[in-house]
Amino acid sequence: MQDAVSTIAATTAAGRPADGVERWRLVARNVFPFAVVGTIWEIVAWMGIFPHRLFPTLEEVALSFVQLTMAGILPHHAIQTVIRLLTGFALAASVGVTIGVLMGRSRRAEDILLPLVSIGAPIPGLAYAPLFLLWFGLGNFSAVLLVGFVAAFPIIFNSWTGVKAVKEIWLRSAQSMGADDRRMFRHVILPGALPYILTGLRLGLAQAWRILVAIEMLAAVPWGLGWMIFGAREFLNTDVMMAGIAVIGIIGLTLEKFVFQKIENYTVVRWGMVTA
Amino acid sequence: MTETGQSARSIVRAAITLAAAAAVYEALARSGYFAPALLPTIPTIARALYASLADGSMIQHAIYTLYRVMFGFGLAIAVGIPLGILMARFQRVENFFLPLVSALMPIPSFALVPLFMLWFGIGNLTTILIVFYAATFPMLFNTWSGVRSVNPIWLRAAGCMGADEHSLFWKVIIPGASPFIITGMRQSFLRAWIAVVGAEMIAASDWGLGWVIFDAKEFLNTDTMLAALVVIGAIGFLFERLVFGSLERATVLRWGMVRSAKG
Numbered sequence: 191m192q193d194a195v196s197t198i199a200a201t202t203a204a205g206r207p208a209d210g211v212e213r214w215r216l217v218a219r220n221v222f223p224f225a226v227v228g229t230i231w232e233i234v235a236w237m238g239i240f241p242h243r244l245f246p247t248l249e250e251v252a253l254s255f256v257q258l259t260m261a262g263i264l265p266h267h268a269i270q271t272v273i274r275l276l277t278g279f280a281l282a283a284s285v286g287v288t289i290g291v292l293m294g295r296s297r298r299a300e301d302i303l304l305p306l307v308s309i310g311a312p313i314p315g316l317a318y319a320p321l322f323l324l325w326f327g328l329g330n331f332s333a334v335l336l337v338g339f340v341a342a343f344p345i346i347f348n349s350w351t352g353v354k355a356v357k358e359i360w361l362r363s364a365q366s367m368g369a370d371d372r373r374m375f376r377h378v379i380l381p382g383a384l385p386y387i388l389t390g391l392r393l394g395l396a397q398a399w400r401i402l403v404a405i406e407m408l409a410a411v412p413w414g415l416g417w418m419i420f421g422a423r424e425f426l427n428t429d430v431m432m433a434g435i436a437v438i439g440i441i442g443l444t445l446e447k448f449v450f451q452k453i454e455n456y457t458v459v460r461w462g463m464v465t466a
Numbered sequence: 467m468t469e470t471g472q473s474a475r476s477i478v479r480a481a482i483t484l485a486a487a488a489a490v491y492e493a494l495a496r497s498g499y500f501a502p503a504l505l506p507t508i509p510t511i512a513r514a515l516y517a518s519l520a521d522g523s524m525i526q527h528a529i530y531t532l533y534r535v536m537f538g539f540g541l542a543i544a545v546g547i548p549l550g551i552l553m554a555r556f557q558r559v560e561n562f563f564l565p566l567v568s569a570l571m572p573i574p575s576f577a578l579v580p581l582f583m584l585w586f587g588i589g590n591l592t593t594i595l596i597v598f599y600a601a602t603f604p605m606l607f608n609t610w611s612g613v614r615s616v617n618p619i620w621l622r623a624a625g626c627m628g629a630d631e632h633s634l635f636w637k638v639i640i641p642g643a644s645p646f647i648i649t650g651m652r653q654s655f656l657r658a659w660i661a662v663v664g665a666e667m668i669a670a671s672d673w674g675l676g677w678v679i680f681d682a683k684e685f686l687n688t689d690t691m692l693a694a695l696v697v698i699g700a701i702g703f704l705f706e707r708l709v710f711g712s713l714e715r716a717t718v719l720r721w722g723m724v725r726s727a728k729g
Contacts, residue, residue: 301479320683404576442572
């Protein structure tokens, strides 16, 4: 409901143009706004209203993007960031889904864990950052741990809601058809809760991504896009910063569009859970 | 009967959990395995919290943070709602802004902090703009999808009954989209709250709750850090529960909109 990517994908998929002319019109329509903004940017940059160092032209940004990529610096930063993201997210997903499902299944677990989770959740993740840095030191360990910790909350909440939202009637009918606990979990509860769990994972990944960039700036990790941007500021390399921001945007878009939509298509949409 | 018994037992269990968690923490803090500077005891934290509240410094920090968050959040509402409505009502506006917005959305607000620091210096302006950037997108998207999802039958019915553009907009579209708009405000405040703490840490100014935490780290004042964490959590919780909860009750629940929004 609130993300552009899926909406765009939906509209383009729904109104899939039949002939080439229509398709070109669609491309042109999507490119046009960027052309306008890019032109305005170029004009402002060339007029020199702002210091050139702080407001580089788009060619310079593109040039430093190409140079950094060729030199292998940008890919290295990006790979480190993605590894950190995936590690933290894997941590959050495994812990979050386990706790969430447990809370959904057992009243006792819910009573015990819910107060702890609801106290931790409303505090912005980054507020924990200095605490984690003090407790676990600078560097990778703290960064990954914080990312995992912060991303776990939406995953816990959504898995919990998902398990609770499994229809009572499915449980009863599975039971009366003689499903044991294991089959019940594997074939009824898990598929039933999956749309929620996937939403939670998606939110968790988005949260992890937002926090990761910031924690890389604070935790003094050796490589990483956040660190690259932060370091470039010291040398007034605005073009490098812009290139880094562009890569961050591309990775974010890729995660959303290619990873999660694919997973969703393979599981919940195929099982007919989303429209049901 | 059983339901009240259940909920009473839940409350008791919750209290036991919290007490147990506090006891474990206290035991760890007192055990001496960890440096007391890193793991202060709960009374120490409470004392730090009380002292900073009593001399007004924590309140001052909170006021600065709230000012920034409210300013940025207000800007986000002022831009997000009108733009969202325009995007939903006019195809041209949507065609122009949707690609731009979808390209900017996946860029986390914190990635822009260093750039904004160069452009706008450190302090209020940078923080407010980061908050604005972070809070605008949820506002915009929810308004947009809210207006788009107004039931077409309502529009036609109002049209048949002779509503002009003006009353159609204020009496049908805005109330119809309001559940989404309020959800958008909620999400966008949450984002704003996250963004303000982060921006205050990175673009260190001299006041603000995020800055308190970050500054306390330099001096190993873990008690102050935890006290500020408590204040941050409390303010976030209050806003979520009291402000948005009562806003929701006063508008969409009273109008009976929530059910139709979900369906």
